[in-house]
Amino acid sequence: MNNPRLLILISLLLVVVMGASKANSGEIRVAVASNFNEAIRALATGFEDKTGHRVVVIFGSTGKHYAQIKHGAPYDIFLAADKVRPKLLDEEGVAIPSSRFTYAIGQLVLWSPNNKSVVGGLAAIKQKSYRYLALANPKLAPYGEAAREVLQANGLWEELQGKMVKGENVGQAYQFVQSGNAELGFVAYSQVKIKIEAKKGFGWLVPQSLYTPIEQQAVLLSDNPVAHQFISFIRSQESKMLIESFGYRTL
Amino acid sequence: MMLSDSDITALFLTFKLAAITTCILLIVGTPAAWWLATTRCRFKFIIEGLIALPLVLPPTVLGFYLLITLGPNGPFGKLSEWLGGASLAFTFTGLVIGSVFYSMPFVIQPLQNAFVAVGRRPMEVAATLRASPFDRFCTVALPLAKHGFLTAAVLGFAHTIGEFGVVLMIGGNIPGETQVLSIAIYDHVEALEYTQAHWLSGGLLLLSFLMLMAVYAFNGRLNWGRS
Numbered sequence: 001m002n003n004p005r006l007l008i009l010i011s012l013l014l015v016v017v018m019g020a021s022k023a024n025s026g027e028i029r030v031a032v033a034s035n036f037n038e039a040i041r042a043l044a045t046g047f048e049d050k051t052g053h054r055v056v057v058i059f060g061s062t063g064k065h066y067a068q069i070k071h072g073a074p075y076d077i078f079l080a081a082d083k084v085r086p087k088l089l090d091e092e093g094v095a096i097p098s099s100r101f102t103y104a105i106g107q108l109v110l111w112s113p114n115n116k117s118v119v120g121g122l123a124a125i126k127q128k129s130y131r132y133l134a135l136a137n138p139k140l141a142p143y144g145e146a147a148r149e150v151l152q153a154n155g156l157w158e159e160l161q162g163k164m165v166k167g168e169n170v171g172q173a174y175q176f177v178q179s180g181n182a183e184l185g186f187v188a189y190s191q192v193k194i195k196i197e198a199k200k201g202f203g204w205l206v207p208q209s210l211y212t213p214i215e216q217q218a219v220l221l222s223d224n225p226v227a228h229q230f231i232s233f234i235r236s237q238e239s240k241m242l243i244e245s246f247g248y249r250t251l
Numbered sequence: 252m253m254l255s256d257s258d259i260t261a262l263f264l265t266f267k268l269a270a271i272t273t274c275i276l277l278i279v280g281t282p283a284a285w286w287l288a289t290t291r292c293r294f295k296f297i298i299e300g301l302i303a304l305p306l307v308l309p310p311t312v313l314g315f316y317l318l319i320t321l322g323p324n325g326p327f328g329k330l331s332e333w334l335g336g337a338s339l340a341f342t343f344t345g346l347v348i349g350s351v352f353y354s355m356p357f358v359i360q361p362l363q364n365a366f367v368a369v370g371r372r373p374m375e376v377a378a379t380l381r382a383s384p385f386d387r388f389c390t391v392a393l394p395l396a397k398h399g400f401l402t403a404a405v406l407g408f409a410h411t412i413g414e415f416g417v418v419l420m421i422g423g424n425i426p427g428e429t430q431v432l433s434i435a436i437y438d439h440v441e442a443l444e445y446t447q448a449h450w451l452s453g454g455l456l457l458l459s460f461l462m463l464m465a466v467y468a469f470n471g472r473l474n475w476g477r478s
Contacts, residue, residue, distance in 0.1 A: 165425060166424040
């Protein structure tokens with residue numbers, strides 16, 4: 001063994017073999033919509049503690065995830081922000097057949113870190129005593145779509161055009177309000193639940209009757225047994241309670 | 252043609268932003284580059300480092316800090332409020348400020364290199380002929396550094412057209428105000444409108460390539476002439 005090159009080669013081979021065996025010990029990759037960030041961390045930790053497998057989470061926008069998965073991104077599970085993209089993957093035969101289900105229902109909230117008037121809901125919006133109202137882009141994000149439904153149903157959509165700023169996703173809409181650049185905004189309840197409960201901001205939970213439920217669906221993308229296990233874990237009663245504690249509803 | 256009205260608006264807005272940014276940077280960047288090229292100040296490297304920062308910082312970092320500083324709680328926001336204006340985030344002015352920071356090294360560095368290449372000698376000769384410093388600068392340094400100006404202008408312009416991260420952070424996607432080309436493309440891809448995304452992306456690719464090619468062709472000719 002006095003040949004350094006051989007040594008390097010052998011160590012490289014060892015690394016590859018160890019890496020492969022590590023994957024067998026159960027590592028799954030889950031592509032997750034950004035709004036589900038905190039809930040998935042809690043779920044993944046619970047699953048890891050219970051089974052010893054590893055869950056690698058890849059955050060991103062649902063549109064981007066969809067495009068990447070279609071082009072062969074190596075993910076085992078896709079937790080989307082809407083129904084549309086999982087359904088497409090289902091129809092295109094990319095997802096494992098009949099694996100699609102609703103894992104959470106997002107709730108829309110009108111939020112402001114310092115302006116108490118938002119608890120008045122639509123009345124606060126009608127007053128127009130603000131420069132900017134932030135929302136997610138309705139074309140791209142289900143939370144934006146829901147916000148548009150609420151405003152349109154109340155005849156406010158057209159007249160507020162000059163006051164609206166749109167984030168690429170609900171995470172950005174939240175950032176606009178949190179940084180004070182927009183006075184109030186439609187965000188996901190999951191983003192501000194803790195803040196509202198700690199009296200660090202004000203929110204008006206938009207009644208579900210005013211917009212189509214934001215069903216967030218999941219699909220399985222590989223037949224990895226660990227992925228199947230994780231799906232069952234997400235669908236368990238205790239996981240549902242955990243998901244609800246983060247500000248979602250479940251079916 | 253597959254471009255919608257909002258795409259065309261975005262196209263014009265992008266060029267307007269790039270043109271204004273380039274003009275501001277040439278006006279501000281010329282004295283700055285001249286100072287950097289000629290100064291004997293020992294602390295020059297600090298300024299150079301600051302100017303080069305946007306080369307290494309992810310644009311999203313720059314955008315994120317801008318969002319905070321332009322906001323009502325940030326120094327810029329407080330200043331503009333004191334001047335009687337609103338917050339600058341979500342405005343075209345805000346984008347210009349962001350782009351000026353973002354494209355600064357692309358304008359200042361070629362200018363600085365060009366001024367260094369002019370060297371002391373021509374300036375000293377002009378001085379012996381009783382040309383005032385400003386006169387020397389205008390009649391000797393500027394003409395000799397003209398290819399540097401061309402490179403700086405085109406790089407600044409092209410770099411601003413390609414801007415994404417900064418606008419994403421401080422823009423708010425307002426059509427005609429902050430919705431630039433790169434954002435429009437991103438939206439098309441996100442909304443699965445791949446046809447429009449292809450049209451816009453392909454057009455931008457071709458345009459950028461033509462622009463850069465024109466510069467290199469022109470610069471090549473200049474260098475030939477200077478032998």
